[in-house]
Amino acid sequence: MSVGAPRGLASSGQKPITEILHPLSAAEEPISPGPDVTVNVGGEKEAVLTNGTPVETSSPASASSLFNRLQLDDDLEADARDPYASMETRDLFVTVDDPKKHVSTMETYITYRVSTKTTRIEFDLPEYSVRRRYQDFDWLRIKLEDSQPTHLIPPLPEKFVMKGVVDRFSEEFVETRMKALDKFLKRVADHPVLSFNPHLNAFLSAKDLNKRQGLALLTKVGESVKHVAGGYKLRARPAEFCAMGEYLDTFSQKLGTIDRIAQRILKEQSEYLTELREYGTVYSSWAASEEELRRPLEGVAGCVTTCCGALEDLSENMSQDFLPVLREYVLYIESMKNVLRKRDQSQAEYEGRLEAAILRKQEDRTPMPIEVEKCQDKVECFNADLKADWERWQSNKRQDFKQLLTGMADKNINHYEKCQAAWESLITLLQDKQTEDKTSETN
Known part of the structure; x- marks a missing residue:
């Protein structure tokens, strides 16, 4: 049984304890396949739930078909099943912000402000504000x-970063960690x-968080999990659960591939940005020696500068918003597998x-x-909990x-719109210059 389950747990969508302790068989309690049905190559229908869980049939869904069920549209029905998705039912609000650097003779570290607002009777006050460092989150x-x-x-x-690659006290790194x-x-x-x-x-x-508190606290469920009888x-x-495992393996491979490609794109964008800045500087210096x-x-140099700024924003979005989400779900997969x-x-x-x-019952009844x-x-x-x-x-x-x-699409559209507007303004400038030259020649 779940440890520390609150009162009114039945409202969370979990099965009542009577149903958990005495589950019906698959034949007695069939799972409705719902509206989502896929057809395999052989023409046989294969029922799959939208959340990646297969219907209990004789032929469970494959990992590839499960992965392809990722829905990007609003699944209102699925969200409605979770009462905790509604703000009205929430009674505990937490926020992590305001990172501060602490320097002492022994160590240098960052703390974050953890603010809490709640109406729960388990808390003595309705609001709290404490400072915590990463190792406190790890303890929790x-x-x-x-x-x-x-x-x-x-x-x-992840706690550690590669030395020389990322400065863990840089503003960018601290901001990304704070969001996570x-x-x-x-x-x-x-x-x-x-x-x-x-x-x-x-x-x-x-x-003052007492990290020694509850060191001996380990549920009986946890103890039995760690000590499996006889290595059975x-x-x-x-x-x-097999389908869950296959789905996680496939999802992990896809995310790993996307992450590697995104890292290469980010590196190439950084190299291109360096070249582009130098490219713009050449036009600026050239303009100083060519009056006509x-x-x-100068218009070309200005266009290049605008494109540099747009590309810098695009790269920053990928490094601070896109890649961290991919990495979070890679870690989430490991947690689920655990x-x-x-x-x-x-x-x-x-x-x-x-x-x-x-065996004992057969021997001595x-x-x-x-x-x-x-x-x-x-x-x-x-x-039930899983x-x-x-x-x-x-x-x-x-x-x-x-x-x-959606955010990635918006950022890319914004990037190309800025670049397009910059080069279109250059065309207008060149046309005006051409008109001026013709007028001067006529006069």
Whole structure:
């Protein structure tokens, strides 16, 4: 069972405990395929849900067909299923901003202001403002993983950067990290279970965060996950979780390819920008020695300068907005795979205990041990929590990538519009110059 689940959890869209502990079979509880149906090469229909989860049929959806179901349009029906997507139902608001650099004899580090507004009775005050550094966020994530092993914990931006490549105290890097930390904390605060975790409460409200607090806190679910009985090998992962794993593998490959190409484009844009600036300077110096061609040459130099500024804005958007989202989802995939592995370990423990209990029952007819039933409950809780988090993750992913791709399109349009306007103004200047020359010749 989920640890730290709040009152009224049924409203979060998760199954009631009676249904979790005693699930119906696939034949008794069929999953409706909905409106989305794909047809494979052989002509057979293959039902697929829009969030990447296959319908439980004899032939589960392939990873490629799952990946192709990424929807960029507004999925209002999917969002409506998550009451936490509405601002009206939220009662915990967090913001990360105001980075400050601290220099001491021992170390140099950055802290961020974490502001909280809430109406929850678990908090003593309606508003808080504390300062936290990266390692405090890392502490929180570790605590969430330990105390909520059945849930997907949002990823943090990576701690270390390559030496000599990125200055971790530069304004650009600090701004990018601050946005990532803000997104991490908002995702946790919006989660119907994680947001009630006592470690999050301490992180948001305590002036001096005691990181030793709760070091011994590890749920029984977490303990059983880490210590699988007898190294039992999992028989078979259920079809829907197999499809999740395949989807994550394919999605990871696609994101990796896009990231590598985007990095190369960014590098080439940087090199091109350097050449373009030098190109404009040549026209400016040329104009100084050619009085008759001064205006046209200065016009060309001005066009090149405008194009430089437009390209600089485009590159900045790619490095600060586009690439960080790709990297976040690469880390998100690893987090999801980690939860899947824990689920598999929990299932393996249950199967191992069940087989051992069946053997003992055949030998001396002893009743089924209560530990077996507890293990089954843990597996069902894992399944229910993972499915709910999967749907929430898919909804967030649709919104994030729609915003990301729309923003990228707008930035590219803006870039080319600036360049086009600059060169069109040069044509007007040249035409005016030509008219002036003809008039002077006539006179």
